[in-house]
Amino acid sequence: MWDRREVLQAGCSSFLGLTLPTLLQKRATAAAAERRAKSVVLVFLSGGGSHIDMFDPKPDSPETKGEFAPIATRVPGVQFTEMMPQMAARADRLTVVRSMSHTDNRHLSGSHNTLTGAVQPFRGNSNQDKSLNRADWPCYGAALDYLRPPPGGSPSHVTIPVPLIEGVLVWPGQHAGFLGSKYDPFQVNSDPNNEGFAVDGLSLTEGLSVGRFQRRRQLLESANQREAFLEESLLGRQFADNQESAFSLLTSSKLAQAFDIKQEPDDVRERFGRNRMGQTLLLARRLVEAEVPVVQCNMGHVQIWDTHVNHFPRLKNDLLPPLDRGVSALLDDLSDRGLLDQTLVIVVGEFGRTPRISPLANQSVPGRHHWAPAYSAVFAGAGVRGGQVIGKTDEIGAYPLTKTYHPNDLGATVYSMLGIDPAVMVHDRLDRPVPLNQGKVMDVLFG
Numbered sequence: 001m002w003d004r005r006e007v008l009q010a011g012c013s014s015f016l017g018l019t020l021p022t023l024l025q026k027r028a029t030a031a032a033a034e035r036r037a038k039s040v041v042l043v044f045l046s047g048g049g050s051h052i053d054m055f056d057p058k059p060d061s062p063e064t065k066g067e068f069a070p071i072a073t074r075v076p077g078v079q080f081t082e083m084m085p086q087m088a089a090r091a092d093r094l095t096v097v098r099s100m101s102h103t104d105n106r107h108l109s110g111s112h113n114t115l116t117g118a119v120q121p122f123r124g125n126s127n128q129d130k131s132l133n134r135a136d137w138p139c140y141g142a143a144l145d146y147l148r149p150p151p152g153g154s155p156s157h158v159t160i161p162v163p164l165i166e167g168v169l170v171w172p173g174q175h176a177g178f179l180g181s182k183y184d185p186f187q188v189n190s191d192p193n194n195e196g197f198a199v200d201g202l203s204l205t206e207g208l209s210v211g212r213f214q215r216r217r218q219l220l221e222s223a224n225q226r227e228a229f230l231e232e233s234l235l236g237r238q239f240a241d242n243q244e245s246a247f248s249l250l251t252s253s254k255l256a257q258a259f260d261i262k263q264e265p266d267d268v269r270e271r272f273g274r275n276r277m278g279q280t281l282l283l284a285r286r287l288v289e290a291e292v293p294v295v296q297c298n299m300g301h302v303q304i305w306d307t308h309v310n311h312f313p314r315l316k317n318d319l320l321p322p323l324d325r326g327v328s329a330l331l332d333d334l335s336d337r338g339l340l341d342q343t344l345v346i347v348v349g350e351f352g353r354t355p356r357i358s359p360l361a362n363q364s365v366p367g368r369h370h371w372a373p374a375y376s377a378v379f380a381g382a383g384v385r386g387g388q389v390i391g392k393t394d395e396i397g398a399y400p401l402t403k404t405y406h407p408n409d410l411g412a413t414v415y416s417m418l419g420i421d422p423a424v425m426v427h428d429r430l431d432r433p434v435p436l437n438q439g440k441v442m443d444v445l446f447g
Contacts, residue, residue, distance in 0.1 A: 036342075036344075036382050036383050036416075036417050036419075037342055037343060037344040037381075037382035037383075037417040037418060038288075038291065038293065038342040038343065039287075039288045039291070039292060039293055039294070039295065039339075039342065039343045039344070040140065040293065040294050040295070040343070040344045040345075040346065040414055040417060040418060041284050041288065041295045041297060041330070041343060041344070041345045041346070042115075042140070042294070042295070042296045042297065042346050042348075042414075043281070043297045043299060043323075043327060043345065043346065043347040043348070044114070044115070044296060044297065044298050044299060044348065044349065045299050045305045045323075045347070045348065045349035046111065046164060046171075046298055046299065046300065046301070046302050046303055046304060046305060046306075046349065046350075047107065047302070047303035047304055047305035047306030047307070047349065047350075048107075048110075048305055048306060048349040048350050048351045048352060048353060048370060048371070048375070049305045049319075049348075049349040049352070049353070049375075050305075050307065050311070050315065050352060050353035050368050051098070051352040051353070051374070051375045051376040051393075051397060052064060052065075052066065052352070052353065052355065052368070052397045053066055053068050053081055053083065053312075053315055053320070053353070053368075054080065054081060054083065054084055054320065054376065055080055055081075055084070055096050055098065055376040055378060056096075056098045056376050056393055056397055057069075057070040057079055057080065057081045058355070058395065058396055058397050059079075060395065061355070061395055061396045061397075063355070063356065063357070063396070064355040064356070064357075064396040064397060066311075066312060066357060066368075067312045067316075068081040068082050068083050068312075068315075068316075069081065069082045070082070071084075071085065071088055072088070073088040073089070073091035074088065074089055074090065074091045074092045074387075075091045075092055075387045075388075075389075078091055078096075078389055083315065083316065083320040083321070083324065084320065084324045085324065086324045086325055086328035087324050087327060087328055087378075089328075090328055090331055090332075091386075091387060092386050092387040093331055093335075093340075093380050093381075093386040093387075094378055094379070094380050094384075094386055094387070095378070095379045095380070095384050095385060095386065095387075095388050095389075095390060095445050096376055096377075096378050096379075096388075096389045096390070097376060097377045097378075097379065097390045097391055097405055097442070097445075098374075098376050098389060098390065098391040098392060098393055098400075099374065099390065099391025099392065099393065099400035099401075099402050099403060099404050099405060100348070100352075100374070100375045100376060100377050100391075100404070100405050100406075100407075100410075101372070101373055101374055101375070101399075101400050101404035101405065101406065102351070102372045102373075102406050102407055103372060103373070104119075104351075104372055105351060105370040105371070105372050106370075107171075107303060107306070107350060107370075108120075108171060108172055109172070110350035110351050110372060110407075111164070111171055111172065111173050111174075111350045112136060112137065112171075112172040112173035113173070113350070113407040113408070114173070114348060114349070114350045114407045114410065115139050115140070115173035115174055115296070116136070116137040116138060116139055116140070116173045116177070116411060117137075117140065117407060117408055117410060117411010117412060117414060117415065117422075117437045117439060118137035118408065118411065118436075118437060118438070119408070120136060120137070120172055120173070121135050121136065121137070132170045132172075132175060133172065133177075134177060134178055134180070134429055135177070135178060135428075135429065136172045136173065136175070136177035136178065137173070137177050137178070138175070138176045138177040138178065138179045138183065139157060139173060139174055139175060139176065139177075139185060139294075139296070140157065140294050140411070140414050140415065140418070141155070141156040141157015141158075141185050141293060141294035141296075142156070142157060142175065142176035142177070142179055142183040142184065142185060143179065143183075143415070143420065143426070143436055144156045144157070144293055144294060144418055144420060145157065145176075145183045146176070146179050146183050146426065147420055147424065147426075148419070148420065150291075150293065154254070154255060154290075154291070154292070155185065155186035155255070155292060156185070156292075156293050156294060157185035157186065157292075157293070157294040157295075157296065158185060158186045158187075158188065158287055158292050158294070158295050158296070159174060159185050159186070159187040159188065159295075159296040159298065160188045160192070160280050160283055160284065160287075160295065160296070160297055160298070161188055161189075161190060161191050161192055161276060161279075161280045161283070161297075161298065162188070162189050162190075162191075162298060162301060163187045163189060163298075164298060164302040165302065166301075166302045166303070171302055174187075174296070178428045178429040179426070180429075185294075185296070188259075191276050191279075192261050192276070192279040192280055192282070192283045193274060193275055193276050193278070193279040197259075197261060197262075197279075254290050254291075255290060257290070258283075258286045258287050258289065258290035258292070259283070259286075261279065261282065261283055261286065264282060264286075268282070268333075269282065271329045271332075272325070272326050272329040272330070272333075273321075273322050273325045273326050273329070275322045275326075276300065276322075277299050277300065277322035277323055277326045278322055278325060278326040278329070280297050280298075280299070280326070281297060281326040281327060281329065281330045282326075282329070282330075282333075284297050284330065285330055285333050285334060285337075285339075288334065288339055288343050289337070289339070293418060294414075294418075299319075299323060300319070304319070305319065305349055306370075307319075307353065307367050307368060308360050308363075308367040308368075308369055309359075309360060309363050309365050309366075309367050310365045310367065311353075311357070311365075311366065311367035311368050323347075327345070327347060330345065331345065331380055331381070334381065340380070340381040340382075341381065341382065341383070342381075342382060343381045343382055344379065344380075344381050344382040344384070344414070344417050345378075345379070345380045345381050346377060346378070346379055346410070346414075347377065347378040348375075348376075348377035348378070348410065349375070350372075350407075351370055351371055351372035351375050352371045352372070352374060352375025352376065352397075353367075353368030353369065353370070353371050353375075354368045354369045354370070354371045354398075355368075355371070355396040355397050355398045356368075356369075371398075373398065373399050373400075374393045374394075374397060374398060374399050374400050377405075377410065379445050382417055383446050384445045384446060385445065385446055385447060390405075390444055390445070391403065391404070391405070405442055406439060407439075408437060408438055408439030408440075409439040409440050409441070409442050410439070410442070411437050411439050412437050412439035412440055412441045412442070413439075413441050413442045413445065415436065415437055416441045420436070422435075422436060422437035422438075422439060422441065423435050423436065423437065423438075424436050
C-alpha cells in the first residue's frame, strides 16, 4: 500500500525527464489583438547561429565569406549558402529578416531577451548568478498561461528536447520569471531520437499505469479530506490546485499521444532526419497537432551554436545539415496537414557571429564570435508573406543598412500572433504594474 509521502511524490514530482509546471488558472485575461496563430514554434539556435553562413552570405567579401558558397533560392535574386539547400528550395514560404539587431553580446541576457521579448532586468553580474531568478521576465508560454490559461489544464508552453541548463547554471528566459513557478513551462529532458523516448516520455513511472495512478489519486484525496486543516491555509489550497494540474497533465491522452513519436511512420521520421534536431522538430509538429500554443525547440544543448573554435567543420558536419532538413520537413508537414496557416515558425538565435574569422587566444583553429549588431531571423506560416527578405546588412554582414528589429519586437510579434496585447500590464513580484512587452509588432512580415 502506498504511504502518503509516496502518493504526494507521485502527484508532484517529475517523471522521467518531464518537469510538471503547476497550472493554476488566472482570472484576469489580456486585451487581445486579433489572433492569427494557434501555435508558435520557436526554433532556438542556442549560442548564436552564424547569419553569414546561413541566410546572409557575403561572397564578395574575401575576409568574411568563409568556406560556404552562395546558392540561388526559389526567390529570384535571393541567396542562401550551400549549407541550406532545402530551405533555399522553400524560400517562397519564408520571410528572412536580415536586420535583427541589439547591443548585448552576452549569451545569458541575450537568450533571455530572445525567449521573453524583454531585456533582462539588471541583477549585478548576471554571468555569475547561477540561480533561476524570479526577477526575470516570463517566457512567452508562461505569460500566455497567466493571461489566458488553456482549457483542461493542458500546458501553454512545452520546451523540447532539453532545457537550457549547463551544470548548475540555469539559462534565464526559459521560465515564468516573476509570474512564479506555477506558470513555468512543461520541459522535456530526453532525446526524441532515442529508442526508448516514447516509453520514457509516456510512462508515469515504472510499472505505474494510468489506472493505478488514478487509484493513487483517490488515496491522496482521501488523505486530504482527513487533513482538512491543510486545505484551510493558502498554501494548502495552492498545493491542491497544483496537484490537480499535475494529475490532469499526466493523464491527458492528447498530450500522451503527442509524445508517442513511435506512432510516426518510418518514412516520416527519416524525412525529418534520424537525429536529435530532426526528431525534435517532428515532435514539435505533433505538439502543434495537440494544440500546444508555444513549442520551444532547442536545437541542441545550451550554447551548441557558439562556434568560436572549429567553426566551419562543426557547421558543415554537425549543425547545419540537420537544421536545414528538419525545419524544411516541419514546414512541409505543417503545410500538408493544413496547419501552417495557423502556426508561426521562427528560427533564430540570441545573436549572430562576427564577420571576422579569427582564433580565440591560445587556439589555433579559427571561428566566428558573438555578434549582436546584425543577424538574421527566419519566419514562416500564420499569414507571414513568403518570398521576401526584409532588411540589408553592409558588405561584410557587420551592421544593418536599413531599419533594424530588436528581440523585443520579435516578442511583440509572438504575443500579437497569439492574441495577447504586447503592452498589457502585468504585476511583477513586488506587485508593481509593468508592461509585458515594450517592442513593436513586426507588421512588415505580413505585408
